[in-house]
Amino acid sequence: MSIRDWPVQERPREKLLAHGAATLSDAELLAIFLRTGVAGRSAVDLARHLLAAFGGLRQLLEADLHGFSAHLGLGPAKYAQLQAVLEMGRRHLAARIQRDSALESPQAVRDYLKARLRHEPHEVFACLFLDTRHRVLAFEVLFHGSIDGASVYPRQVVKRALAHNAAAVILTHNHPSGVAEPSQADRQLTQKLKEALALVEVRVLDHFVVGDGEPVSLAEYGWI
Incomplete structure (x- = not known):
């Protein structure tokens, strides 16, 4: 079943907008990043598969390009996007500590x-x-x-x-x-x-x- 067929309140993007990102599971957050699934798998199903394959969110985030691209639905473009997201997070944290004592x-x-x-x-x-x-x-x-x-x-x-x-x-x-x-x-x-x-x-x-x-x-x- 496509995510578009889910009840609105259960869709990851709508849950985030209604209740905040902290309320989402790792798989739901990753599904928003992936945007689409693959044949026979919704984005959430694909996210769950990837988390299981890598052993967790941290391991996925820390994978190199070769390891990242070895899995269905991932490639250099997604890897570049993910690295950009991670670097934005680091720079946001850096700005917080540079602003205050x-x-x-x-x-x-x-x-x-x-x-x-x-x-x-x-x-x-x-x-x-x-x-x-x-x-x-x-x-x-x-x-x-x-x-x-x-x-x-x-x-x-x-x-x-x-x-x-x-x-x-x-x-x-x-x-x-x-x-x-x-x-x-x-x-x-x-x-x-x-x-x-x-x-x-x-x-x-x-x-x-x-x-x-x-x-x-x-x-x-x-x-x-």
Whole structure:
């Protein structure tokens, strides 16, 4: 049965307009993006099939072009559209944290860092550089590592902080395993960077570890 034959209140697009996007399931949201199904399958049926094939929405969103295009109903055009949607989401989150003080919008910072780092297949280390009012000057990925860890050099972090004339930084890195529990090595690295940046009067406000759930704050553990 085509979606056009469904009761109006059950159609994904009409549900979104009436009740908001948050009320839709992953399959319904994906169906709106797909717009049409294929022979014998509505857009929602196709969306459910794709979510099952990829193992979930996150895996579908993080697929490369080859993996994405290997499935019925998907191709380079849809892949380009999806990447554009994802980048718009990242830029929207970036605009939110650039508009306000990072300390006044802690959830916006968490959302942005997760959007930027969760999809990385290997560990990366990055910094949010902040001005004296704790507004974001720049976000930079500084080091790429193996699946087990990244080699982080304090000299380079200090150099980039000075280049941005930053007054403070928020450190962040991801755990590709999805488990965001800070390790002893994470705590030691934080202390080393805090001491190095203090020499040039740059404060470390926090260090977030990004995994599958909410990014974990070392400051909230009392480790900053």
